[in-house]
Amino acid sequence: METLKKQARYQRLYEQLEALTKKSTDTDARMATIVAVLHHKMEYFFWTGFYFLKSGELLVKMYQGPLACQVLEKHKGVCWAAIDQQKTMVVPDVHQFPGHIACDSRSRSEVVVPVKNPSGEICGVLDVDSEFLNSFDSTDAEWLEKIVNLICL
Secondary structure (H helix, E strand, C coil): CCHHHHHHHHHHHHHHHHHHHCCCCCHHHHHHHHHHHHHHHCCCCCEEEEEEEECCEEEEEEEECCCCCCEECCCCHHHHHHHHHCCCEEECCHHHCCCCCCCCCCCCEEEEEEEECCCCCEEEEEEEEECCCCCCCHHHHHHHHHHHCCCCC
């Protein structure tokens, strides 16, 4: 998708999600809404969901798309890399990423955004996969970071 078109779409989605997430103080409701809107409005999003830390494990929460891995192996794969490196990860080809966890072999590229609690600590990630190589770029990273901030207003 062309950068300007992508930016405009994200702007519209952000405004829609900002209005929707204000309707509830429940973080699970906000995350479910974010996942549903993103998954159905961005045609290159193949799998869209959240993984959250619980007792040292990274467990799947709400998501849309094919069946997910329920627990991600510690300190392996893109989701754990985002947590361990404390930054958004944009991976053009997941098969070139050392230790990639293949929950679905159709996934080809990925973006993972850390989610922080009100204290600023990473408590999970937003994980988005695409069936196409090079689907994600800095525009996706920037807007998904803004969208993730709507969880804990």
